[in-house]
Amino acid sequence: MKRYFVTGLLIWVPLGITLWVVSTLVGAMDSILLWLPEGSRPRDLMGVHIPGLGVFGVFFIVLATGFLTANILGQRLVKMWEDLLNRIPVVKSIYGSVKQVSDTVLSDSGQAFRKALLVRFPHSDAWTVAFLTGAPAAELACQLDGEHVSVYVPTTPNPTSGYFMVVKKTATIELDMSVDEALKYVISMGVVAPASKGGDGQGPCKPVIRPKIVEPNLPG
Structure with missing residues (x-):
């Protein structure tokens, strides 16, 4: 019975955590619909709450932002907005750091997390x-x-x-x-090991030259 119970946990725990994370993200995105004026929200128009509409809203907002900032006028507006944020003492430090990291990680020409x-x-x-x-x-x-x-x-x-x-x-x-x-x-803490290029997960390991570590001579 213990073995069956553990086997059931291995099936339901990852599924439950996945559903919880997805539900939390969808709920957070659905909250943007509350920004709409009273009477123009989907629930007011349709008479029923449809979960997941916020996902499409976030997608179209991000897509529209990228489309608008792809031209010269949009880039000038973004520069004006960034100049304004860079004048605020605390905000400029947070925004500047986050922007540098996001530009490095999300840029196609960057080398972050590539190896x-x-x-x-x-x-x-x-x-x-x-x-x-x-x-x-x-x-x-x-x-x-x-x-x-x-x-x-x-x-x-x-x-x-x-x-x-x-x-x-x-x-x-x-x-x-x-x-x-x-x-x-x-x-996975080393549990989910990547398969070898041979496909069997037990293929021969390519020999490497181990770097030699020279321990420093400490006084005393």
Whole structure:
């Protein structure tokens, strides 16, 4: 009975969490319909509440925004709006940071989260999955010897928090897996392992040269 109960949990828990997350997102998007004037809301016009209409509303708002800002006039309006936000003391710091991150992650020409790496963390005898985010800033690079890369080490099972590190490129191992596969591997705490390119999940591992770690000589 215990085995059957656990098997049932493995079926219902992921499904329940998925439905809860989707329901929460749909409910949040449906709340934008409350911004409409009284009498023009879908519930007032149809006489019944139809869940999910907010999803289409958000989609069309984002699509219309992208369409309007694709021309010169729209870009000028966006620049005026950003200049206004950059004059507000606290808002300019938050907006500027979020915009830089979103431009880097969502840009097609960016290199953020384009490669999965294996790095030593949190000490020289342990390895973890990290994501390449680019090259370190010039002010950091000039203080370091050799070529370094910027990596993001996500936490498990919540990959939205983690650690930003600058490590030597020779101290990293590039993994032959996609970013999506690496994220699933991290979120599942190593349970959902990506299949090998051979398709059987037990294929031969490509040999790599392990980076040599030189421990510093500490006084005393």
